[in-house]
Amino acid sequence: MEDLTLASRHQCLTYMPIIELQPASASESDGFLNNAISLQDEPRYRSRCYIICLVLGTAGVQVAFSIQFSTGISYFESLGITKSVSTLIWFVPPVCGAFLQPLFGRWSDKFRKRKPFISFGGVGLVIALIGYAWSPELAELFPGRSQPHKPAPAAAPLALFFFVVLNVSVQPVQSGLRALVVDKCHASQQTETNAWASRVNHVASMISYLAATTDLAGRFPVASTQIQALVVLSIIVIIASLVVTCCTVAESPNIDLASERGVASADAGATWRLLSSRLRRIYLAQFFSWFAWFPLLVQITSFIITMNCPLTPPSRMPDVGRKCEAAGGASALFSQSCVALLMAFILPVLTSRASSTWGKLKHFSNHGRAGSEHNVLQALWFASQMLFAALVSTVFYESRLLTILSVALTGICWCVTQWVPFVLANEEVIKIEESRRLAGMESCTGALLGAHNTFIALPQILATGASSLLFEMLKAIGLSDPLGDVLWVFSMSVCMSLISAYLLWRL
Numbered sequence: 001m002e003d004l005t006l007a008s009r010h011q012c013l014t015y016m017p018i019i020e021l022q023p024a025s026a027s028e029s030d031g032f033l034n035n036a037i038s039l040q041d042e043p044r045y046r047s048r049c050y051i052i053c054l055v056l057g058t059a060g061v062q063v064a065f066s067i068q069f070s071t072g073i074s075y076f077e078s079l080g081i082t083k084s085v086s087t088l089i090w091f092v093p094p095v096c097g098a099f100l101q102p103l104f105g106r107w108s109d110k111f112r113k114r115k116p117f118i119s120f121g122g123v124g125l126v127i128a129l130i131g132y133a134w135s136p137e138l139a140e141l142f143p144g145r146s147q148p149h150k151p152a153p154a155a156a157p158l159a160l161f162f163f164v165v166l167n168v169s170v171q172p173v174q175s176g177l178r179a180l181v182v183d184k185c186h187a188s189q190q191t192e193t194n195a196w197a198s199r200v201n202h203v204a205s206m207i208s209y210l211a212a213t214t215d216l217a218g219r220f221p222v223a224s225t226q227i228q229a230l231v232v233l234s235i236i237v238i239i240a241s242l243v244v245t246c247c248t249v250a251e252s253p254n255i256d257l258a259s260e261r262g263v264a265s266a267d268a269g270a271t272w273r274l275l276s277s278r279l280r281r282i283y284l285a286q287f288f289s290w291f292a293w294f295p296l297l298v299q300i301t302s303f304i305i306t307m308n309c310p311l312t313p314p315s316r317m318p319d320v321g322r323k324c325e326a327a328g329g330a331s332a333l334f335s336q337s338c339v340a341l342l343m344a345f346i347l348p349v350l351t352s353r354a355s356s357t358w359g360k361l362k363h364f365s366n367h368g369r370a371g372s373e374h375n376v377l378q379a380l381w382f383a384s385q386m387l388f389a390a391l392v393s394t395v396f397y398e399s400r401l402l403t404i405l406s407v408a409l410t411g412i413c414w415c416v417t418q419w420v421p422f423v424l425a426n427e428e429v430i431k432i433e434e435s436r437r438l439a440g441m442e443s444c445t446g447a448l449l450g451a452h453n454t455f456i457a458l459p460q461i462l463a464t465g466a467s468s469l470l471f472e473m474l475k476a477i478g479l480s481d482p483l484g485d486v487l488w489v490f491s492m493s494v495c496m497s498l499i500s501a502y503l504l505w506r507l
Contacts, residue, residue, distance in 0.1 A: 055197040057245035059204040060238035066208030097457030105446030117172035124169030131162035133231040195348040198419040202341035279428040288500035291459035332407040339411025384416035385501035
């Protein structure tokens with residue numbers, strides 16, 4: 001495959017100048033130290049092998065998310081957790097992402113370290129996954145009688161506890177990995193680096209889907225159930241991927257400075273003021289984009305099941321529902337992942353060629369070529385939002401085959417959503433960091449990227465709340481219908497996608 005950027009075609013050799021610190025006052029010495037650290041932290045041009053190893057850790061994050069989303073509902077129901085409580089549980093992942101990840105980002109900025117946060121978060125992930133999958137066995141250690149063929153009373157609280165720990169632990173890992181992409185790769189390589197991160201995520205997602213649809217119970221000596229087998233595989237992926245990333249990255253020694261000039265405040269308002277006007281607009285477009293995506297990701301499986309089995313008696317619903325899910329919902333999401341993975345290899349190449357062609361036609365300089373790439377990426381994101389709105393609109397025909405085909409084609413939009421916003425945002429963050437570095441101010445990369453995650457997670461919270469409120473309103477006025485309710489939610493997704501497209505048009 002062709003190299004995606006000029007930087008990857010011509011590997012540049014960089015050297016670190018020797019900096020001699022002459023005797024000076026304390027404030028002058030701090031300034032020299034700041035400049036030395038800034039030079040050490042300057043992003044370099046990286047080889048493709050380095051980039052792949054750098055982003056490989058995202059596979060561990062992806063499988064951790066896949067475990068809870070692919071098994072969560074059925075697992076909680078098997079432990080006796082009601083649907084109303086189960087609905088509230090799904091507020092936990094976006095709440096942790098919206099409020100905890102920015103905190104971990106600021107802390108990693110303060111200590112100038114990413115790897116310790118990734119390492120400790122990874123340990124927390126492993127412990128949480130083990131506790132989550134083995135909650136019924138752990139519950140047997142607590143006092144209390146359990147009924148035959150039913151889990152012990154403590155199983156449900158333990159599963160909920162480890163579910164929360166899982167979502168807390170993933171935040172420092174994800175925050176650190178995203179910050180490393182900005183810290184270690186040059187601005188001109190952000191397109192290629194984020195493209196590889198997207199590919200790794202799609203591959204991990206596909207493997208997770210395949211594993212979830214394969215009967216793995218009893219295949220491992222320590223795993224007697226399906227979810228335990230999935231957790232064993234996930235732990236292997238998490239450990240292997242994070243070890244590769246941490247061994248690849250070298251961080252500069254932590255030097256404590258007396259001066260704390262320019263340290264980003266922990267206040268959310270202060271973080272907002274750090275954002276450039278363009279970065280704010282990118283984040284707002286991302287906000288409405290995720291507001292559009294989340295209802296589809298959550299509701300599409302049950303929507304296809306309902307179309308397949310609208311008249312199934314309640315007594316037979318579990319068995320028939322599982323068959324319908326395998327035939328409809330799972331196949332739609334798996335097809336979406338396949339299309340997204342394919343596009344993750346095709347779109348970056350097409351984008352690079354389009355940028356080069358546009359630059360030659362306009363006789364742009366190197367800086368102008370970067371500007372043309374921004375324009376192409378921005379247009380691609382805009383087109384994907386319009387395409388998403390059009391594809392989701394087809395579900396109103398209530399055709400199972402058309403819905404599955406449309407969901408599969410949304411893989412094109414999903415690929416763009418998992419790639420382009422991060423390229424545009426990371427390049428803006430690098431510009432802000434360069435300005436702060438020249439001014440002798442502290443790094444705020446983690447805080448800026450944490451804010452990005454807030455604009456991804458917050459719409460998930462609001463979309464969940466809006467969907468629940470909409471369901472209750474339809475029920476109150478007597479218009480509740482299994483298919484109709486979800487169609488109202490999808491219409492909300494279409495509107496939000498169009499708003500995101502409008503913001504991108506004005507970007």
